[in-house]
Amino acid sequence: MVRLAALTLGILAALTSTPFAQRSQTTAAADATRQIVAAAQAVVATLDESKKARVQFPFDSPQKTRWSNLPSPMYARDGIRLADLTQPQRDAVMKLMSVALSREGYQKALDIMKGDEVLRTQSGGNAGRGGRGPSFGELEYYLAFVGAPSTTTPWTLMFGGHHLGINLTMAGPQATLAPSLPAAQPATFTIEGRTVRPLGDENDKAFVLINALDDKQRAQAIIGSKVADLVLGPTQNGRTIAPEGIRVSTLSAQQQMMVWEIVREWVGISHDAFAEPRMTEIRSHLNDTYFAWSGPITKGSAAYFRVQGPTLHIEYAPQGNVDHIHTIYRDPTNDYGSAIAKK
């Protein structure tokens, strides 16, 4: 009887042990990679030779870092533009994005693109690249593959427009979304009676956390200066700024959970199979992770915040008001897959 109980416990322990969980995660990640590569190849299959040439770049080309939050033609993106594609080609691109991102991540991307379209409409439209006006909107988005989509060799899926820059680098069953830039303008809009706030959860969760801190904690978290913009925006690759704010390990368990829920808003944009191991890895750096805040703490105000750890850099930066937000997600050890592509 004792032996049977011991055997049962042993089996349970083996099942829940880290190597087993890791094997399971690796299998899920490998499956996700296969699905994303298949969806990427399906996009390529819809393209003629000229568009195939435009979408594909060598992995080590400068294209990898050529992305921005600026509208066209202030910033000229390369790749294939949604506006230049047929409906079946556009459908294939959006299918790829829906496979590459989590359900929530894909919805966030759609909402941001829709926000660009609302902004375009509010601005009175635009004349496109041939005209004088800046060009943005839900069809002013570009797709590029840096490296050929593959289940074994590294490649990056770049998808970006005015307020969204997705850079998903994959190397076999490993993937990173760093660096990526989800932004929003307007930050709140209505479509068919539905209020849309593409980055609303990020904002709301951060205000809940800053207001959950006691006075002493808040004094440590708040940077006493105005942060006018992203510190490590699109062009600021390869830099690590000294962390500031309150050390997450000094927070209560409940407050720490709030921090991880904020972080998940960015990490969770990627496919679940990649997001979960990434969250585990970020949480393992609890002692060296910081939360910093600049601005008023009354909900509805424009306030900047940052979550920073050894492998994490998140910034949320209102552009002077609550209706125009820029954010950045980076991994100083693995931006553009610098670590996973080497393996």
Add this chain to the structure above:
Amino acid sequence: MVRRLRRSSAAAAAAALLCSVNLSAHRMDEYLQAARIGIEPGRVDVELYLTPGMAVFDSVIAAIDRDRDGIVSAVEKNDYVSAVLGAVTLRIDDRDLPLKTIAATFPELDALRRGQGIIQLRAGAALPALNDGAHELTFRNSHRPDVSVYLANALVPMSGRIAINAQRRDHAQIALAIDFTARSESKPASIAGWFAAAVAIVAVLIGGGHITRNARRFHRAMRHRTATL
């Protein structure tokens, strides 16, 4: 004349762009000056990224292209870099650190005009030998406060001998004080130190062997238990 026409038409295009993009305000009316300061043993690196918004382009370019010929000459670039760095002060524990230009990159004027271009300056200062312990480096950028917004941040040092402890700024981030700790290189060990280290290594090897033997015994016992189950 042609240049003047080209310039005025480009300015008109920029103005049109600015008017139509007013809802997409990407730092149009401000001059963003982002500073990153790296402290390493023996030196301080200052990196300044200057991004004029489209609405302040004319004001900024007037100070760069002084002869208004639409071309930024090498002399004009050097003069502008000197003007910027002349407005920057760097001090270590109340001692001035003279900054020297290391590199400067100017984008095409059209890129600047579109609000996309970034003037990138790199400067450095020699850091005198510091005692072990706490120090303060202060940085102040007073260039064009009339149109600018500022960011100032310390970089994580590459050397383990420098540790950033805190950063203090004024509200506008014109001034940054970095509290850091400096640690000298570890001194060469004495003969007594080498002897102590050798003893410790031998102890670890003996202990390690003991642990390895115990681990083998543990694994043998586990195999035996599994077999009997």
